[in-house]
Amino acid sequence: MYHISDLKKYSRCPRLFQLDRTAEKAPFQKFIRLDEAVTDLAKEKLGIKECFLGARNDPPELALEALKTEEWLVKARFEYRQLRVKVPFLHRNGDGWDLYFLFVGLYPHADDRAFYCDTVYALQGIGLNLKDIRIIHLNADYVRKGELDTGSLFKVSDCFYTANNNPSQNVKDMITNSMSDISQIMDEMDRLDHDHPEAPVRTSKCTGRQKCRFYDSCFEEEAALPHNSILTLTGARYKYRMQSEGREFLADADPELIEGSPQQYAEIMADRKNGLFIDRMAVKTWLRSVSYPVTFLDFEWERYAIPPYDGMKPYDVLPFEYSVHVLHENGDVSHNVFLSVHDDRQELIESMLKDIPGQGTVMAYNAEGAEMIRISEMAEQFPQYARQLLDINSRMKDMQVPFVSGMVYDTRMAGVWSLKKIMSMMNDRSYKDLDINQGMDAVYNWRMLDREESDTDSGQIISQLKEYCGMDTYALMVVYKWLKEIAE
């Protein structure tokens, strides 16, 4: 028996499908927090009072039986030609059924059409007459005030959305036009299921949107590559070709086969100059725009699918921690960390406004993609502090800029531009020494605190979270000093 997720893996890579069938299931921690039983909330939106409610290991006959009598079927399990599908909502409509997909996101896009088509394939296979197909999804404009209002929290759409989130194709039309007979694919999956794994073939799907979880075992040899390997060349379409032509190192890159980005130039030059490239003029100009006191800032936050507190929208974030290191011109340093559990946004803002000096540069790593956005969101949710918050944003500089714009590259970065990687080159404290040393680990640990899980050692988690966030701003300060040093 197969699920739609198996079809998805097969279409990405037959070997992935095979390995996944036998591999131990990877522990799964959700990126996005979803504490609520979202199907129950969606049931409210659809006005479902009585229904057949399916469950995980239901035999398919149960749902088939329910089709004879029920008005609504929720989470019903059906099977057709070994394909087992879970159907969020089916509503009787005369001699047929209306199908509702549940999308726990803001804008359903047609790029996930295979999932929708495969579900409809199975339902049509068992002879269901589908009259209409809609998608129930979260409403991006909903702002929570008091109790959750499921009527406004969800939207029911009969269309998909474009990449810019504008309504586009009708759901039923798109599915009907994209449907194909997947019986041959299922036969091939059957064959593969009883065969040895295919040999690994590197394609863009190996690293695509998300690196395949079997990548390291498929291409073991890459783990032992030197940090100046040609394979570390950023955004290089032909790096494997160059490697196969005997160009093993960055310094050997073929000028005809690279894209010529400033990052690539910095990487190649670094390898030709004993490992470090620096565009001194550019770095000095960047440093000249930094003024004292310099505040290094970092937030930790949780992202919720369903807004838990007033003023929040679906997929809004709740900052729960910040760390600031303040470096004064005379070399003095002060450090503060704020950590809250549940909703202390206002307290966090008030504390941060006290801890960040009214003058000087505020610096964060990937500031434009994270800290500045968090601060703008706070200004929107708490307009009484908007002026001071936006003033911080006006003084913000992104520490990432000298690295990602090709002003500086050290081959020890091995094509990775994260603050952790850069910090690992410094002869200083290391993230590895911390009990919490990854951003998502910090979030998972905070979740245990926030949910008040019984076996949680709150004191220990709080101190580890403070250490981790504090390390980020300490690292920013160390890297800033290093930039000054190498620019001289």
Ligand code: SF4
């Ligand atoms: S790493 Fe590539 S070849 Fe290996 S299983 Fe994943 S997608 Fe397939």
